[in-house]
Amino acid sequence: MMSMTTALSAMAWGQKGHDVTAYIAEQHLTPTTAKAVEGLLDGMSPVYWANWLDNASHTDEYAYSKTWHYKNVDADKTYWTQPEQKGGDIVQALRMNIAILADSTKSRDEQNLAMKMVIHLMGDLHQPMHMGRSTDRGGNNVHVRYFGRDANLHGIWDTNLLESAHKWGYSEWQQQLDRLPEETEVVTVGGNLDDWAQKTVGIAKTIYERTPEHSSLSYDEVAEWAPIIEAQLLIGGLRLAHVLNSIYDPEYQHAKTPTEF
Numbered sequence: 693m694m695s696m697t698t699a700l701s702a703m704a705w706g707q708k709g710h711d712v713t714a715y716i717a718e719q720h721l722t723p724t725t726a727k728a729v730e731g732l733l734d735g736m737s738p739v740y741w742a743n744w745l746d747n748a749s750h751t752d753e754y755a756y757s758k759t760w761h762y763k764n765v766d767a768d769k770t771y772w773t774q775p776e777q778k779g780g781d782i783v784q785a786l787r788m789n790i791a792i793l794a795d796s797t798k799s800r801d802e803q804n805l806a807m808k809m810v811i812h813l814m815g816d817l818h819q820p821m822h823m824g825r826s827t828d829r830g831g832n833n834v835h836v837r838y839f840g841r842d843a844n845l846h847g848i849w850d851t852n853l854l855e856s857a858h859k860w861g862y863s864e865w866q867q868q869l870d871r872l873p874e875e876t877e878v879v880t881v882g883g884n885l886d887d888w889a890q891k892t893v894g895i896a897k898t899i900y901e902r903t904p905e906h907s908s909l910s911y912d913e914v915a916e917w918a919p920i921i922e923a924q925l926l927i928g929g930l931r932l933a934h935v936l937n938s939i940y941d942p943e944y945q946h947a948k949t950p951t952e953f
Contacts (some may be wrong), residue, residue, distance in 0.1 A: 706820045706851030707743050709925055711862035713815040714742035714748035714930025716870050721936060728940040730803055738811045738932075745812035757809070760785035761816050763889060766864060767900070771890045782822060783885050786813050790953050794939045804885065811932065817888060818928035819847045820895040820920075831899075837908040843934045845903055849921070857918035880927055881934035884953050888931060895920060 705713070709860050718738050720727060733741060748754040749761065755803070759779035765771055780813035792798050792806035816822045824846065831845030839856075872880065899917075903909070935953060937944040 699814075702760070704867060705815050705925075706854065708865070708927045709819070709850070709854055709921075710742040710746075710812060710815045710864060711739050712865040712869075712925045713736040713818070713928040713932065714811055715862050716827070716926060717811075717814075717932035717936070718731070719866060719870060719935035720930060722941045724941040725933075725937045725939075726945070729807065729936060732800070734804075741808045742809055742815065743812065744808050757785070760809070760813060762822040762830055764830065765823055765893050765896070766825045766827055767888050771886070771893050777826075780816055782813055783889050786810060786817065786885055787953060789813070793936075806902055810935065814932040814935065815928050817885070818892055818931075820899055820924070820926040821849045823889065823893040824864055825898045825900070834900075834903070834905055836903065836906065839910050840908075843900070843909075848909065853914060853917050854921050854925075856914045857921070865925065866929075869922055870929070872930075878931055881931050881946065888927075889899070892924075895924070943946060 695913065714737075718726075730736075744762075749757045755781070759777055760782055763774075763781035764777060765774045769775075776882065781938055789806040792867070793800055793810065798806075807895045811847065821831040828834050829846070831849065832847070832940070834845035836843050836845055836848065838852055858868075903913075934946060937946065938953075
């Protein structure tokens with residue numbers, strides 16, 4: 693029987709990672725967007741809701757969203773040739789929920805739910821093992837040793853590597869990572885969901901190549917992979933802010949905003 697720890701590890705960045713992504717996004721919302729987001733979330737911060745969907749997906753009410761946290765791409769497939777995922781995938785879910793946020797005819801309750809989902813799923817989109825293989829459940833079935841203890845490839849990317857790199861709170865992570873020059877930010881948020889997802893698929897492929905079954909991981913792997921995790925957290929936050937600014941602020945011109953994400 694799957695333990696609760698294992699079940700949750702299959703879903704997302706760990707709590708800290710989602711908090712970091714949401715807080716970075718919050719720092720990049722325009723005043724107009726921030727007011728709209730705050731109103732839709734009843735005055736709460738995006739950070740407050742950053743991890744909500746991991747728990748909600750395990751309830752009967754939101755069980756339909758279980759497959760929305762990932763998009764599998766197997767070793768012999770590409771992003772475009774992978775068969776469609778039963779129940780939907782993270783890119784489809786993000787596109788649908790972003791459309792709800794942008795649709796003024798949708799009810800406030802519908803938009804509130806969509807906002808909470810988008811905040812979480814934009815984080816998941818940048819966790820490489822959420823673009824892992826269906827054959828090993830996104831690395832959950834790839835057994836490794838992490839500092840001498842049994843672990844799995846998905847789990848160490850969710851939490852262990854991040855926590856081994858720095859014992860910071862989410863605001864400290866934001867303060868240290870969120871330092872890109874303006875011109876680099878503009879490039880980072882360019883493109884759409886498919887572009888962003890494919891880049892994450894590429895990172896996942898490299899992780900698989902460098903971490904075969906029963907690998908023993910410790911200090912060298914923290915040094916190698918922590919910068920990738922840091923970059924993904926930052927990129928995810930900047931892109932989440934970009935999506936929300938594009939929806940709520942007509943004056944937003946941070947990049948050539950695509951008509952469809």
